[in-house]
Amino acid sequence: MKHKSVGFPRPEQTEAVFYEAFMHADIDVMAAIWSVEQALCVHPGSDLISGYKAVIRSWQHIHDQEARSEISFKLLNKIETETMSVHLTKEIIKTVDHELMVVISTNIFQKMEKGWQMVQHHGSLVQQHDATGQTLQ
Amino acid sequence: MKHKSVGFPRPEQTEAVFYEAFMHADIDVMAAIWSVEQALCVHPGSDLISGYKAVIRSWQHIHDQEARSEISFKLLNKIETETMSVHLTKEIIKTVDHELMVVISTNIFQKMEKGWQMVQHHGSLVQQHDATGQTLQ
Numbered sequence: 001m002k003h004k005s006v007g008f009p010r011p012e013q014t015e016a017v018f019y020e021a022f023m024h025a026d027i028d029v030m031a032a033i034w035s036v037e038q039a040l041c042v043h044p045g046s047d048l049i050s051g052y053k054a055v056i057r058s059w060q061h062i063h064d065q066e067a068r069s070e071i072s073f074k075l076l077n078k079i080e081t082e083t084m085s086v087h088l089t090k091e092i093i094k095t096v097d098h099e100l101m102v103v104i105s106t107n108i109f110q111k112m113e114k115g116w117q118m119v120q121h122h123g124s125l126v127q128q129h130d131a132t133g134q135t136l137q
Numbered sequence: 138m139k140h141k142s143v144g145f146p147r148p149e150q151t152e153a154v155f156y157e158a159f160m161h162a163d164i165d166v167m168a169a170i171w172s173v174e175q176a177l178c179v180h181p182g183s184d185l186i187s188g189y190k191a192v193i194r195s196w197q198h199i200h201d202q203e204a205r206s207e208i209s210f211k212l213l214n215k216i217e218t219e220t221m222s223v224h225l226t227k228e229i230i231k232t233v234d235h236e237l238m239v240v241i242s243t244n245i246f247q248k249m250e251k252g253w254q255m256v257q258h259h260g261s262l263v264q265q266h267d268a269t270g271q272t273l274q
Contacts, residue, residue, distance in 0.1 A: 040214055040225060042241050045264035048213055048225060076185055077177055079245070079256065081218045086245060086257070088177060088185060104179050106243045106259045108216070108223060119216065120223070122243045124261035127182035 006032045007115025011085035012075070014109050014116045019091075023071045025063035031056045035110065035117040044103055044125040070094040076104075083111040091123070102126040143169045144252025148222035149212075151246050151253045156228075160208045162200035168193045172247060172254040181240060181262040207231040213241075220248040228260070239263040 008014045014033050021029035039052040041059075049058045070093070077088040091103040108120035145151045151170050158166035176192040179185055186195045207230070214225040228240040245257035 038216070042225075042243075042261060044261065047239070047263045048227070048241055050214070077187070079175070079221065079247070081221050084216065084218050084221055084223070086221070086223065088179075088257075088259075090185070102184070104185055104259070106179075106257070110216070120225075120243070122225075122241070122259055122261065124179060124181065124259065126184045 004028070004032045005036060005114060005117075007112055007117045008033075009115055011080070011087070011109035011116040014118055015075070015087060015089070015107055018107070018118055018121075019071060019073050022059075022062075027056070027060050027063055030059045030063075033118050035112060035119045037112075038110065038119040040120045042122040042124075044123050069096050073105075085109045085116065102128060141165070141169045142173060142251060142254075144249050144254045145170075146252055148217070148224070148246035148253040151255055152212075152224060152226070152244055155244070155255055155258075156208060156210050159196075159199075164193070164197050164200055167196045167200075170255050172249060172256045174249075175247065175256040177257045179259040179261075181260050206233050210242075222246045222253065239265060 017029060017033050034052060034055060036052045039055040041049040041055040043058060049055050071091060073089045073091045075087055075089055079086045087107040089105045089107060091105060093101040093103060095101065103123045103125055105121060105123040109116045110119045154166060154170050171189060171192060173189045176189040177185065177187055178192040178195060180195060186192050208228060210226045210228045212224055212226055216223045224244040226242045226244060228242060230238040230240060232238065240260045240262055242258060242260040246253045247256045
């Protein structure tokens with residue numbers, strides 16, 4: 001794994017590259033856009049994964065599964081301050097078995113020296129069989 | 138439901154009151170600490186719930202289920218700017234059937250005129266049977 005840290009002038013650019021890396025299982029690009037100083041990740045059903053190395057390892061693990069064939073995402077909401085940007089996205093993931101998974105994610109970006117980098121990702125699966133909208137929380 | 142909007146001098150105080158309201162199923166307090174202008178919520182397994190009225194209705198729905206007997210929470214991480222505070226918490230929820238549920242939540246607070254108010258809550262259940270840590274994302 002090459003180590004190159006990059007940031008972008010706008011958080012939307014970082015997010016687009018994040019989803020590109022996810023879709024193409026490109027761990028070098030994924031590793032480049034995450035902040036080395038501050039990295040926190042919750043995958044659907046997972047506990048908190050804390051720290052840059054553990055977060056990148058978790059993405060490597062997801063990439064290795066090769067259970068996805070297509071990912072698209074839509075930005076649902078954005079709250080922004082000068083140095084922090086909080087995005088809510090809806091991810092539509094098509095598996096190799098042609099199943100559709102819908103994931104809601106909170107993506108958080110911070111303005112670093114190199115530009116906007118990813119510092120937090122929290123994804124949760126939308127239970128589509130739950131037509132009543134009921135959750136136990 | 139009474140309508141009273143309150144904020145606190147510190148986001149930690151707003152979060153403590155949020156969990157108090159959740160634990161005691163107190164919809165008036167819950168309604169008071171959410172921002173009326175900006176409210177977004179994702180419960181475990183749910184899609185995005187957008188807008189103050191829909192968010193408070195979703196909490197009313199959760200309160201009505203009475204499936205909880207005890208809730209505790211621990212602050213895992215905090216990222217803060219002058220006007221926005223992003224908290225990651227671990228919630229331990231004991232149901233009336235003595236089951237334990239673990240939820241990781243991203244709670245977001247903004248500094249409003251009245252003080253710090255809740256603007257976003259994203260909770261996801263930790264799948265405890267998944268000993269391999271595998272997720273499909």
